[in-house]
Amino acid sequence: MIQIAAELDRLRDAGLYRQRRLLAGPQAVRPRIDGRELLAFCSNDYLGLAAHPAVIEALREGAARDGVGSGASHLISGHHEAHEALETALAAFVGRERALLFSTGYMANLGVIQALCGRGDQILADRLNHASLVDGARLSQARLRRYPHADIDRLQGMLINGNGNLIVTDGVFSMDGDLAPIPALASLASHSDALLMVDDAHGIGVLGAGGRGSLEHLGLDGPEAQAAVPILVGTLGKAIGTFGAFVAGSAELVELLIQRARSYIYTTALPPALATATLKALQIAQQEPERREQLQHLISRFRAGAYSLGLALADSPTPIQPLIAGDVDTALRWSRYLEDNDILVTAIRPPTVPQGSARLRITFSAAHQATDVDRLLETLARLPEQQWVKERQAKQQR
């Protein structure tokens, strides 16, 4: 049993103690936090939909019509027309036969993996996958094996004979912003009778001209996408701006999840009004590609500016642009320095990221302006230690 006080001391001493900040008012690029207005670059509200007036109005109208609580799980008496309408729209959006709503992405991942795998199977997971995929594997009691990040050769060597392999990957890696090699994973899976599951929490809404995510970005769309990635998970609390998640795939997959996914069966359905609000947000995400275009402008602007400052950039085409600090103290110091300059970028520390790769996880939203990006860059340029300037000089001397 953990010793509560000792564990808290240990976390404090290691710089790993986490604290919540107190937000007032809506999620925004200039939130009021702990009583102060900051310019924030750490939300996952990539399209700026979390407080969109039409989404708020849809939630209000939905609640007036359908009440607030769903009252029961989907299989008892909680499955509402509003859920059904959203599932139909989500399935059409990603081009799958069906989609199934879950309360959160965390629960969707637990539910899918546990429903599909058991003792004797193995789950092959990218080392940088989201924690919920790791936890789902543990819950399933299948063997969990983690392959080095995006390393197809190593993955291939881990496959067992027969049909007992589930390959699981983030579409966009949540702390790094890079994409999984989905076409290569799909071809390996199809040649080895393995099943491929992609969790596209950070791709849905953001990537591809239509916002259909990593698969669309990589040129996999329509029936081809369904064949390549039979299990697609998307979340609704990030780019879509509301809350919840979905699993999309064949009608049979969804039917199996309804029968077997414990995190679907044994929990209260989402409020129907939330499904109505999400449907509205999904429509906006589809109908306003200019939000994705704005994001791409901001990303390009940041990357060009960061490059000329000599910052070490990750290979990320997404709104997730990490600056790796290395040790925890440096990451915390950078974050504190930005906050002293009224900019909020939370430091991300182990175990969320591997040891020695603590970082600032900078994210952009379509609600940011170019001038916001410039202010971030100007502030980073004045960072007292100028770590990256040293790196740039080292590079130039080579």
Ligand SMILES: *Cc1c(COP(=O)(O)O)cnc(C)c1O
């Ligand atoms: C955020 C996230 C989840 C969890 O989704 P929630 O709806 O927040 O529970 C799952 N997978 C990935 C890759 C994520 O980034």
